[in-house]
Amino acid sequence: MVDLYEVAGIKGMFLANKKTDNQVKTHITYNRGRDWRLLEAPSKDLRGNSIHCVLPYCSLHLHLHVSANPYTSGNIASRDSAPGIIVASGSIGAELTTSNVSVFITSDAGNTWRQIFDEEYAVLYLDQGGALVAIRHTPLPIRHLWLSFDEGRQWNKYSFTNSPLFVDGVLGEPGEETLIMTIFGHVSHRSEWQLVKIDFRSIFNRRCTEADYQTWHLHNQGEPCLMGIKRIYRKLKPTSRCVMGKTYLVTMTSGPCDCTEADFECDYGFERRTDGKCTPAFWFHPSSVSRSCTTGMTFLNSTGYRKVVSNNCTAGVSSEYTARRQQCPVQAPRGLHLVTSEGTLTATLGANVTFLVFLEEGDGARTSITLDFGDGHALTYSNVSSIEDGIKHIYKAVGIYRVTATGENSLGSETATLYLHVTCQLEYIHLSAPFVAVRNKEVNLTAVLWPSQVGTVTYIWWIGNNTEPVITLEGSVACTFSREGVSSVTVQVSAGNTILQDRKTIAVHEYFRSHLLAFSSNLDEHNPDVAEWRLDVSRVIRSSLIQATGVREDQLLVTVLPGLPTAAEFFLLPDKQLTEGKLEKSAAHLDQLSEVLLSALNQNLVQFTLRPGVQVTVYAAHLSAAPLVDTSENHSGSAMLMLLSVVVVGLAVFVIYKFKRKIPGLNVYAQMQNEKEQEMMSPANPTEATPSSQQDLVHSLEILDTEFNSRPIGKYPL
Incomplete structure (x- = not known):
């Protein structure tokens, strides 16, 4: 539905533009949208020529835009004081168009239409709808307007100014009961506003009497019963030229109608088929009853129909289409549903999660519900009705939890399962990657998260110049680089609604x-x-x-x-x-x-x-x-030789350190050697003060051991 317009003065009547098969067409309803039909086009145009337009291939289509500016009229107008009279701009054809727009009017609430102008005009209601004034929509200056006293059948031309005026807007006096209107505009684009006040009272020479009125029966293509009643209105005769005045009131008499199938629409969960019957929708189970329905109580069992809102029909087929009260059946729980209040399968760590449990069928008051949250906690309730507001729970650790609801009564049980992903906000990621890598040698890339446990995480790796990413559920991948140079690696981490990324550059060389x-x-x-x-x-x-x-x-x-x-x-x-x-x-x-x-x-x-x-x-x-x-592979042998020599020297140092206390001569030699070396060292050159060979390293260790052994001896008297 593109546009919807409620017709003033007639309850339940609407006009709507609907888009069907990429075509916008105007439809009308008299029972608040229960039934819609196309508008029948006029039989003749403005000049009396016949119009060949056959439903449903051709019909009348109206622009239903209502102006938000009080000084300009919209594309359509109707008034409570003039029931049945509708003036609108539109076109005739297979669909609504913006070209060849004319103005149409109906005096019988949309049953028949007449063309009154072949251009766009603004139409105002005066004297309770007893007079209609039309002013042409044009960017050019004008000095004439049109006036009709017979519901738009004949129009008389009047001049409202001596100098042509660019019309900016038209304003009627408060209420439609007056015969005074104001036109405002400007003589030229540089001039100030000009106001022209028009009083049509001098045209009329008398007030309306009872003989000037007639009765009008509202109908829909001959059907008088609309919204369950027959409505008869008192209207001014089109041939009467008189002033109704402010004292005129719209009068309507009504009588009841027997209910028919047309007074009912499809109930909730039912859809209307092509034959007009209401049948259950694919998602609706008619046998389902309220979960609060308990044994010994009653419920309203829908027939698939309900009376249209504000419909006043009585008797007839009312009992056949009205919902019937029945006893609640005794049955096992069926159709148990478990959802979160947000309708999602994710939750935030430390936040309240509300679970909703409900039954499609079963004695809800006598069915107990057990809810296992999947984290070692469970709750049991005596009936479904006691948990209508939901069950709240807080998870204290991230993860995927299997939440299970079990409904059980004396006739059976039913289980529903939900897998809930509990996550926390991902705050920071760090891509751990080597600064330099060897060409064609495997490199490990690792994404470090903070916090480390955030729930279900997806890793998206963009490596080098690859146009397609590598997607993993693990935080590490291995890759190789085939060309020397600088390569970039980007990792994106998706956790819940958060996506963070980190990027590193790796220098790739043959060796380093x-x-x-x-x-x-x-x-x-x-x-x-x-x-x-x-x-x-x-x-x-x-x-x-x-x-x-x-x-x-x-x-x-x-x-x-x-x-x-x-x-x-x-x-x-x-x-x-x-x-x-x-x-x-x-x-x-x-x-x-x-x-x-x-x-x-x-x-x-x-x-x-x-x-x-x-x-x-x-x-x-x-x-x-x-x-x-x-x-480099060429130096693998030398590296092993160096490692072996370090091990041998280390063992030698350990043996000397372990047993040198048992060889006094060795201590003396080490001390003397240390004194000689100290005399030979230059204090100004720190490079020469460092051991230059494995032998120097042994001497240094021996000196430390000698000093350690000599300290306790010096504390005792000789």
Whole structure:
């Protein structure tokens, strides 16, 4: 339905524009929409020529827009003081159009129509509808109007001004009972408003008497019983030219009608078929009764029909179509339904969830309901009626819960199940990915959520230049990069109505070197553990390393790792300026750069100022499980040899440390050797003060042990 217009003065009468098969057509009803039909077009046009228009292929269509501006009329008008008279703009054809618009009028409430103008006109009701005034809708200046005293059958032309006027609006005096109207407009586009007041009282020479009125029977194509009554109105004869005045009142007499099938519409849950009968809709079960209906009580069993609202018919087929009162049946519960009050299958952690349980069939007052929330809690109610407002519950953990409602009485039971997803708000995600990766080598990507448990989560991964994402239910994926360069990885996490994402860039190379970094403890005091801070500090560390070692900018990357204590990792990348194909030379060059960086770190040469008064020292993290990552296959043998030598030296140190107290000569030698080395060391060069070989490392351990053994001896007198 596109437009709906209620006709004034006749109860239950409406006009509507309905869209059917992409065509808008005008329909009319006399019983509040129970029955609709098309409007029959006039048999002749304004000039008396016959109009060939056959229903249902051709009919009259009206524009039903009512003007919101009190100074302009709309496309249609009717008045309570003039029942049966309707004036509207429209067209004749298969559908409503905006071209070839004419003005039509009916004097018998839409049964027959006449064309009165072949252009658009504004029509006003004067003297209770005894006179009609029409002014042309045009952007051009005008000086004439049209007046009719016989319900639009004849129109007389009158001049209302000497100079043509651009009409902006027309306003009648308060109430339709007057014969005074005001036209306002302007002589030119630059002139001020002009008001023209017109008094039509001088046209009439007498007041109406009883002989000037006639009776008019309201009908619908000959059917006098509308809305259950026959209505007879007292109207002015079209041939009478007199003034009705303010004392005129519309009078109507009515008589009752016997009820027929036309006085009833389809009841709730029923639909009208093509043969006019009301049958149950596919979703409605006529045998269902109210859940409050208990054994020994009665209920109204619908026949599929109900009387149209405001219909006043009596007797007739009323008893046949009216709902009948019957005894409530005794039956087992059937059609148990379990839903949430919001109608959704999701809930928020810690919030009240309201469950609604209802029965389609069964003795609701004698059917107990048990609701298992799926989290170890359950409630039982004696009947369905006691839980009409719902059952509230709060979940304390996220997850998917199997909620079960069971209705049971002496005749049987029924169960309904609902799977509820309890979630909490996803606040933050972090994509954990390596800063640098080896070409064609598998890389693990992990999305870290906060909070870690938010319910059902979907992960959408956009890796590199792939046009299609990888969608998973797990927070980790493995991938490889086939080309060197910088690749981006984006992960989107969908949890409930929230979607968050994080993005990382990964430098892909044939091989590289890396090492973990540690810092002086004062850095942890200023670490807010946010991504922006880590990015800024990474740049500062990189600049400090380049300044201390002279490594080129394009060969060094630094990233600060999340969490506390603060840790970082540097990456040495291949030199692109070296000749391609000489992998051994480039790998050896990376080893040399790595030694330079580690040497600078071990000598505390890498420092930076975090803020005034806060000096941070960068160290090489010696206790890292993989302090130096060698990703080239050519050096796997040397790495194993180095690891084996470290193990052997460690065992030797342990043996010496364990048994040296039992060999006095060894202690003396170690102490003497320590004194000699101290004499040979230069205090100005910190590099020479560090052990340069595995043997120096053994001596250092022995010196510490000698000092430890000599302290308690010095406390006792010789």
